[in-house]
Amino acid sequence: MKMIVAILQPHRLETVREALASVGVHGMTASEAQGYGRQGGHKEIYRGAEYEIHFVPKVKIEVAVSDNDEDRAVEAIQTAAQTGRIGDGKIFVMDLSRAVRIRTGEVGEEAL
Amino acid sequence: MRITQLAQWVAAIPALLVALTISDQAMAASELNSGDTAWILTATALVLFMTLPGLALFYGGLVRARNVLSVLMHCFAVACLASVAWLLVVYSLAFGDGGAYQPYIGGLGKAFLSGVGPDSMFGTIPESVFFMFQMTFAIITPALIVGAFPERIRFSGVLLFSLLWLVLVYAPAAHWVWGGGWLAEMGVMDFAGGIVVHTTAGISALVLVLVLGPRRGFPKEIRPPHNPGMTVAGACMLWVGWFGFNAGSALAADGSAGMAMLVTHISAAVASLAWAAIEWAKFGKPSVIGIVTGAIAGLASITPASGFVGPLGAVVIGLSAGVICQWFTSWIKLRLKIDDSLDVFAVHGVGGILGTLLAAFFAAKSLGGLGLPEGVTMSDQFVVQLIGVASVAIFSGVVTWIIAKVVAITVGLRVSEEEEIDGLDISGHGERGYDLT
Numbered sequence: 069m070k071m072i073v074a075i076l077q078p079h080r081l082e083t084v085r086e087a088l089a090s091v092g093v094h095g096m097t098a099s100e101a102q103g104y105g106r107q108g109g110h111k112e113i114y115r116g117a118e119y120e121i122h123f124v125p126k127v128k129i130e131v132a133v134s135d136n137d138e139d140r141a142v143e144a145i146q147t148a149a150q151t152g153r154i155g156d157g158k159i160f161v162m163d164l165s166r167a168v169r170i171r172t173g174e175v176g177e178e179a180l
Numbered sequence: 181m182r183i184t185q186l187a188q189w190v191a192a193i194p195a196l197l198v199a200l201t202i203s204d205q206a207m208a209a210s211e212l213n214s215g216d217t218a219w220i221l222t223a224t225a226l227v228l229f230m231t232l233p234g235l236a237l238f239y240g241g242l243v244r245a246r247n248v249l250s251v252l253m254h255c256f257a258v259a260c261l262a263s264v265a266w267l268l269v270v271y272s273l274a275f276g277d278g279g280a281y282q283p284y285i286g287g288l289g290k291a292f293l294s295g296v297g298p299d300s301m302f303g304t305i306p307e308s309v310f311f312m313f314q315m316t317f318a319i320i321t322p323a324l325i326v327g328a329f330p331e332r333i334r335f336s337g338v339l340l341f342s343l344l345w346l347v348l349v350y351a352p353a354a355h356w357v358w359g360g361g362w363l364a365e366m367g368v369m370d371f372a373g374g375i376v377v378h379t380t381a382g383i384s385a386l387v388l389v390l391v392l393g394p395r396r397g398f399p400k401e402i403r404p405p406h407n408p409g410m411t412v413a414g415a416c417m418l419w420v421g422w423f424g425f426n427a428g429s430a431l432a433a434d435g436s437a438g439m440a441m442l443v444t445h446i447s448a449a450v451a452s453l454a455w456a457a458i459e460w461a462k463f464g465k466p467s468v469i470g471i472v473t474g475a476i477a478g479l480a481s482i483t484p485a486s487g488f489v490g491p492l493g494a495v496v497i498g499l500s501a502g503v504i505c506q507w508f509t510s511w512i513k514l515r516l517k518i519d520d521s522l523d524v525f526a527v528h529g530v531g532g533i534l535g536t537l538l539a540a541f542f543a544a545k546s547l548g549g550l551g552l553p554e555g556v557t558m559s560d561q562f563v564v565q566l567i568g569v570a571s572v573a574i575f576s577g578v579v580t581w582i583i584a585k586v587v588a589i590t591v592g593l594r595v596s597e598e599e600e601i602d603g604l605d606i607s608g609h610g611e612r613g614y615d616l617t
Contacts, residue, residue: 112404113463115473115523116510119404 069164069177070138072131072145075103075157080149081127087148091140093133095180101128107154126157132164134177213304219433220309226424227316231259231323234421238414238476239327242469242522244403246603247331248410248613254326254335258342262319265346268292270318271311273351275359283362286355303431313428314354321350321377327522328385331395332600335608336591344583345384353380353572367553368568369539369561371440372429374484374532375572382529383573384580385520386512391584392593394519396600408469415472419448422479426486439550440486444479447498451478454502470506473527477505480531485539489549493542497535505530533569540565 076084081098088096102123109122133141138161145159169179236255240248262270269291276286290296293311302310322342329338356363357370370376395402405411426444430437455474456466481501485493508526512518520526540562543549552561587593599607606612 113459113465114404114467114469116459116462116506117399117402117513119402120400121404 069167069180070133070135071162071164072129072133072138072141072159073162074129074131074145074149074159075101076127076129076145076149077151077156078125078127080151080156081129084129084145084148087144088131088141091137091144093131093137093141093144095131097130099128101126105155105158110155124155132167132180134180211301211304212306213432215433216304216431217306217309219437220305220313220428220431223424223428224309224313224316226421227313227320227428228259230418230421230425231255231316231320234414234417235320235323235326236414237410238418238472239330239411239522241407241410241412241414242327242405243330244603245406245614246605246612248406248605249611250335250604250608251326251330253609254330254333254338255323257335257339258323258326259319261339261342262322262346263315265343266311266315266318270346270351271314273347274318274354275310275314278355278359278361282360283365284355285352285361286359305431310431313431317373317377317425318346318350318354321373321381322346324377324381324524324528325385325388327524328389328520329392330521331604332594333392333604334592334595335604337587337593340591341388341583341587341593344586345580348583349380349384349576349579350376353576356572357568363568363571366564366567367556367561368564369488369543370484370536370568371487371539372426372483374480374536374539375568378480378483378528378532379536379569379572380576382525382527382532383576385524386518386529387577387580388584389518389520391581391588394517395521396597398519399513399517405469412468412472415475419475419479422448422483426483430487436487436550439490443489443491443494443497444482444486446491446494447482447501448475448478450495450498451475451481451502451505454499455506458503458506473509473523474502474506477501477527477531480528481505481535481538484532484536485542487550488539488543490542490547492548493538496542497538500534500538501531504534533573536565536569537562 085096103126104122104124109120109124112119112121131141142159142161150156166175167179168175232255236252239255240251243251269288271293272288272290273286276288276290278284278286296307296311298306298308300307322345326338354376355361357368357376358364368375422444423441427437427441430440452471452474455477456471459470460466478498478501481497482494485497489497505527508530509523512520512523512526541547541558543552543561544558545551552558584593595604595607
């Protein structure tokens with residue numbers, strides 16, 4: 069099993085959710101996040117004054133998938149989240165050692 | 181003999197009664213006007229609504245999230261404090277009879293409203309209504325200064341500063357212009373407070389932050405407005421409330437009030453569009469913070485001129501507000517590097533001064549105004565307006581500097597660096613505006 073953590077542009081969340089659903093991945097956790105990567109934040113102007121925004125608003129999603137689904141899921145996220153502009157985000161994949169469905173006690177891929 | 185006298189008296193009674201009734205009616209007709217009274221009661225509520233919650237939300241949205249409650253608290257507490265001070269002495273100092281000192285300050289004869297009852301009149305409205313209407317101006321003026329010092333001032337400093345400022349700056353300035361003082365005698369035109377409210381608040385804001393110092397990290401590391409939507413909601417309430425501010429200042433429900441409302445609205449609309457258009461051309465995007473700031477600049481600018489100018493004056497004053505006030509926001513912050521945090525001077529001070537000076541021209545009948553007094557030319561009036569603005573500006577600046585120094589060495593003006601980093605909500609009031617992790 070793999071845990072996919074992806075940092076997205078907030079407005080791509082819905083597209084990514086649809087893309088994952090269409091490749092058979094059901095279930096994810098999304099949270100609002102702030103961060104910066106190589107672009108190092110951005111600038112906003114209020115009343116003529118420039119403000120340096122170091123931490124840009126992002127959405128972080130966490131998706132647990134079976135080993136078989138990993139490639140399809142990563143590709144779906146990458147395609148759906150891409151705008152081609154700086155700040156599109158990152159995808160990280162980690163090994164997942166254990167999963168438990170709390171309601172039934174099922175473990176492993178059964179629990180996903 | 182006694183009987184004859186009695187008979188004469190009795191015979192006179194009906195005539196006396198008739199005379200009394202007639203004079204009663206005549207007095208009622210010339211004194212209390214229920215239309216005027218109803219409008220000023222309404223306008224009073226509108227002007228209080230400008231501060232609570234209009235100005236509080238306008239300012240609250242512009243600071244960072246950890247200071248939002250402190251700004252709401254400043255506006256609210258200043259409103260309460262100003263009300264009590266108004267009752268105790270400030271109303272009397274502004275509008276009471278100063279006797280020998282009448283040109284400079286009112287007396288203490290009306291302190292705690294002594295001698296003022298339900299039947300006391302001010303023009304065609306009860307004095308209680310006049311007292312309340314003017315009180316809402318005394319509330320919003322120190323509340324405007326709140327925009328200069330957020331995110332770093334000590335709460336006790338806000339209270340002491342505002343109290344001293346009302347007595348030592350607002351009361352004399354209001355007396356000079358509206359209470360029959362020397363500027364009123366000279367014929368200065370300030371319909372609703374371009375000098376009394378916006379010049380005093382704007383100049384004092386600037387001087388106070390020179391004593392207080394900038395926010396930590398200014399100008400490089402300052403955070404942008406945390407909730408522009410809150411600012412927009414507040415600005416909209418200010419706009420609507422301003423109808424009471426300007427049209428109420430006619431102190432009557434008449435054509436002057438109607439025209440004041442009309443020019444107020446037009447000036448705000450033109451200034452909003454002008455501000456947004458400049459941003460659009462300069463930065464590529466018109467911002468919502470920009471358009472609502474333009475509205476407030478247009479409203480502040482038309483304030484002194486509102487009962488004197490016509491639609492042409494409103495358009496020109498609104499346009500100048502959108503252009504000149506915007507230029508000053510950048511100049512003060514970016515060039516002079518003065519952290520008048522929410523641009524009180526650039527928007528209110530500059531706007532109020534601008535409108536006061538332009539009123540001299542656009543009040544003239546030839547420029548669509550309601551007319552200058554008999555025999556007064558535009559340049560005569562301009563000189564009077566200039567004297568009015570300059571004297572009140574210098575007076576406000578000097579006295580504010582002294583008050584700020586006194587507050588700094590007594591209760592203290594500024595919080596510690598640690599309190600500033602934690603934010604004034606938690607460090608000053610023990611509360612959080614938002615449940616952030």
